[in-house]
Amino acid sequence: MKNRVTVATLNVILGAFIALIPFVLFPVCNHDEKRMACYFTGKAEVVTGIAVAVLGIVYLVSKCKGIRIGITIAEIVNAVVVISFIKVIGLCKMATMACQVKTKPALIVASIILLVVQIANLVVLSKGHNDEKNSEIHSKEDKE
Numbered sequence: 001m002k003n004r005v006t007v008a009t010l011n012v013i014l015g016a017f018i019a020l021i022p023f024v025l026f027p028v029c030n031h032d033e034k035r036m037a038c039y040f041t042g043k044a045e046v047v048t049g050i051a052v053a054v055l056g057i058v059y060l061v062s063k064c065k066g067i068r069i070g071i072t073i074a075e076i077v078n079a080v081v082v083i084s085f086i087k088v089i090g091l092c093k094m095a096t097m098a099c100q101v102k103t104k105p106a107l108i109v110a111s112i113i114l115l116v117v118q119i120a121n122l123v124v125l126s127k128g129h130n131d132e133k134n135s136e137i138h139s140k141e142d143k144e
Contacts, residue, residue: 011056
């Protein structure tokens with residue numbers, strides 16, 4: 001229970017942080033007349049951050065260990081996606097632009113923290129004892 005609450009809370013906080021970075025905390029470049037690549041990367045990061053937070057809420061209410069493992073794997077994928085958007089969609093080419101100086105490092109740090117938390121959680125879940133309650137639930141379902 002304690003692990004579930006801790007991981008879920010971290011997921012929601014990191015998801016909110018990732019969603020807020022591109023336009024609130026460390027905004028990408030402001031080009032009203034012409035949308036640059038950093039703007040579209042920011043939009044994609046917002047969606048990914050929201051997905052991380054929503055999965056965190058689902059993780060909190062999930063009592064099945066298998067589902068929690070699946071959510072953890074999905075969060076690992078999300079952490080990789082956050083970094084991938086920076087490379088695939090891209091940012092401004094100039095190294096002194098706000099998206100390169102502020103947004104990019106903040107997103108990379110947030111995704112690395114998310115990745116480390118999820119890998120540690122995956123190790124804990126895979127080494128953890130089988131929940132007797134979960135085993136009973138699954139064995140009852142299997143018999144029916």
